Amino acid sequence: MSANKGNKSTVTPMMAQYLEIKSGYPDALLFYRMGDFYELFFDDAVAASEALDIALTKRGKHEGEEIPMCGVPHHAAEGYFLTLIRKGFRVAVGEQMEKPEEAKKRGAKSVVRREVVRLVTPGTLTEDTLLEARRHNYLAALGKVRDEWALAWADISTGAFHVMPVGQSRIGAELARLAPSELLTSETVDEELREVLADLGAEVTVLGNASFDSSAAENRLCGVFQVQTLSGFGSFTRAELSAMGALADYLNITQKGRMPMLCPPRQEAVSRLMSIDAATRRNLELTRSMQGGRAGSLLAVIDMTVTAAGARLLERRLSSPSREVDVIYGRLEAVQWGTEAVAADGVREALRRVPDLDRALSRLSLDRGGPRDLASIRNGIEQAEAIATRLDGVELPDLLAGSLKGLRGQNDLLVQLEAALVAEPPMLARDGGFIATEFNLDLDEARRLRDQGRGVIAGMQVEYAELSGITSLKIKHNNVLGYFIETTALHADKMLSPPLNETFIHRQTTANQVRFTTVALSDLETRILSAGADALTIEKQLYETLKAAVLDQAPALSELALALAEFDLSVGLAELARQRDWCKPKVDDSRAFHIEGGRHPVVEAALKSSGEVFIANDCSLSANGDAASVTLLTGPNMAGKSTYLRQNALIALLAQMGSYVPARSAHIGVVSQVFSRVGASDDLARGRSTFMVEMVETAAILNQADDRALVILDEIGRGTATYDGLSIAWATLEHLHEVNRVRGLFATHYHEMTALSAKLDGVKNATVAVKEWEGEVIFLHEVRDGAADRSYGVQVAQLAGLPKTVIKRARTVLDALEAGERDRTSPKALIDDLPLFAIAALPEPVPAKSGPSEVEGKIANLAPDEMTPREALQAIYDLKALLKEKAG
């Protein structure tokens, strides 16, 4: 049953109000506040009960039919909001705007006034419980005016606000970088970009074109920032204004006019950042692993920050490495300071005590905060001061010297907050108890009266017990009766008869108890209550004053929070470099790419946890002038080709985000774009064939890569028939070399391609070494110059546990094919010549000989303590060779 068919004349006043409010929010689930609960009705109730797995009940009738209903307690609502949002719903929160008594004054049948105070959507969350502390929660808007596009994005939980123009072909990549949880588009844009947006995985909210009107946007934004003109913030294109304006409009709609604190918009220039498209991000597992979570991603492995804001800054940097040498250099200097300075450890310790200032500030500005947020601000400033003092007189690199300035200047606010707040205040201002004693004399006085009153009540209980002779008599309190005297029903008669009934006034009889009051108790209660209420009123006023004092300093506090995050990130990356033995890369404007002893940080960490060692490898892609430099990598399956390819891309990326890198040394001429593709990855979700996806992605590289691009191609062409695949891979490599002139790594199983190195100056061959022993492969994971002779696919299949008969048969087929290729016989003729498949009897194991053998003798002569690992390995090979020889 739908709520919309309600005929208001036949419905109860409350249902009429419900339907009226609901009609304004047809796309949201309306949480309608009723006392201590939020209730949902009609279709909303059915959908919510299913999504939340809560009971669906009924409440009254509407047009003769029962109304489906479900409800959740208001204090637990946040959790339910989150579940619903994760399941793709949006929630409208309808609150009671007055007390029931106030409504009654308007007439007995009046309904409490209710209004939607907030629309909860994925991009507009602020509650700690709903957010991931270490990740940004971006709300983005995509604006288009004529043929210009722009992206604006904000994190209202921290106040960050950015905008930038974007070319249409880059929209997907930029959205992949930001990974917003909600994207706003206009009706027109939504149609035009349906496919890109579907790929995004974010909630797309389509707004009317009016929200994107660029002229209205200017006024709206001037209103938000309370300025006459936006020119103080920079000059914006019409498309940028449109995107920012839509964002502001949406915040206004969802927050019901209560604008969150937003920093002035910062313009980002695309040309200053390394460009990494969506497929590359997925493929390199930068911030999310292939499984979708943070675990297993590069971010998870390198995150040694100790504050939430530091972790968010790290994610930002990793998602958008710079291509400006100065910026990169500045960040690297900061990390270097962290690795060397004695003071860095102390800074890290102080940072551990820093709370999430950004999010506390944002909640306070939206009036969703409480005393605990004030305490977060206090504790944050305290630690900032402590760090600043610790660094007094210490020589700092420019970036951190700038941050140090941001840490200072909040002493007045700190003094005020320290004096005002108790050490650990409660979350909500509602119940008081957060202002310290001796901060406000009136408050101290009101509290004294209130607390004394409680002492007097205890005395009164003793007095009445004596008077009545009932030792079990108690004075209790509840929200309905206030203070009352209670005895068991056993004493009812006595209490209700003279002389006691002259003092005790009967109030209530329950199954087992009788309750009374007295004139003296009522008086005392009034005094306690008013003292308590006075105390609460004063505390609430003080809360408002303190909140205003904090918000007054909001811009400076945001700067302070950023400065703390910068310190956290620098010392976090320094700690990482120290622990993992990473080196400071050299980054410049050349076209160098020279890495010695490079490692894959994620694979290395995984191997380490199982006690294995990662083999470091060099990589040299340095290019002459504007020529290309591509290494063609061949080698068996499982040898480590993919790992090698990715590790070099990751090293470039880490260097340009301003981090040390997992290598012995690294020299990188700035990379403007990174492309990484793996052949034939499934993309069934998008309904494209694997090969089609591979080709679409390859096309994107060939069309976009310039001579500053780093291109990593892993087995391109393997998704189709051998000769088609080889031809495509061949032509792709030629194009990358001749036209795009990139620096790149190209892994392939098409050994025919190794011939290209003779024809193309910028192409050289490399292979990952293996040793073959008795038909088995031993992976050495060493990258060497030269080409692999074969793929060892059959041997790997054997390792994977394919039945021995299948392996044997595969060997026969392979030998025939290889022999045929040499003699140029057609495959058809070869197949015809092969003997039929038969389950061959496996050879019996050779029985062991008795007595010490020659092999055993040699083993006895080995001196392990004097051998290098290489000599030891060689000795094992020799022994095995001997064994084989003996076995004949």
Ligand SMILES: Nc1ncnc2c1ncn2[C@@H]1O[C@H](COP(=O)(O)OP(=O)(O)OP(=O)(O)O)[C@@H](O)[C@H]1O
């Ligand atoms: N340098 C290394 N040192 C130690 N172990 C490594 C190294 N490189 C790779 N490995 C190990 O080898 C495994 C296979 O590596 P990878 O997937 O890169 O091989 P591949 O050559 O790309 O294989 P395929 O051709 O089958 O895709 C990895 O999971 C890792 O455990």
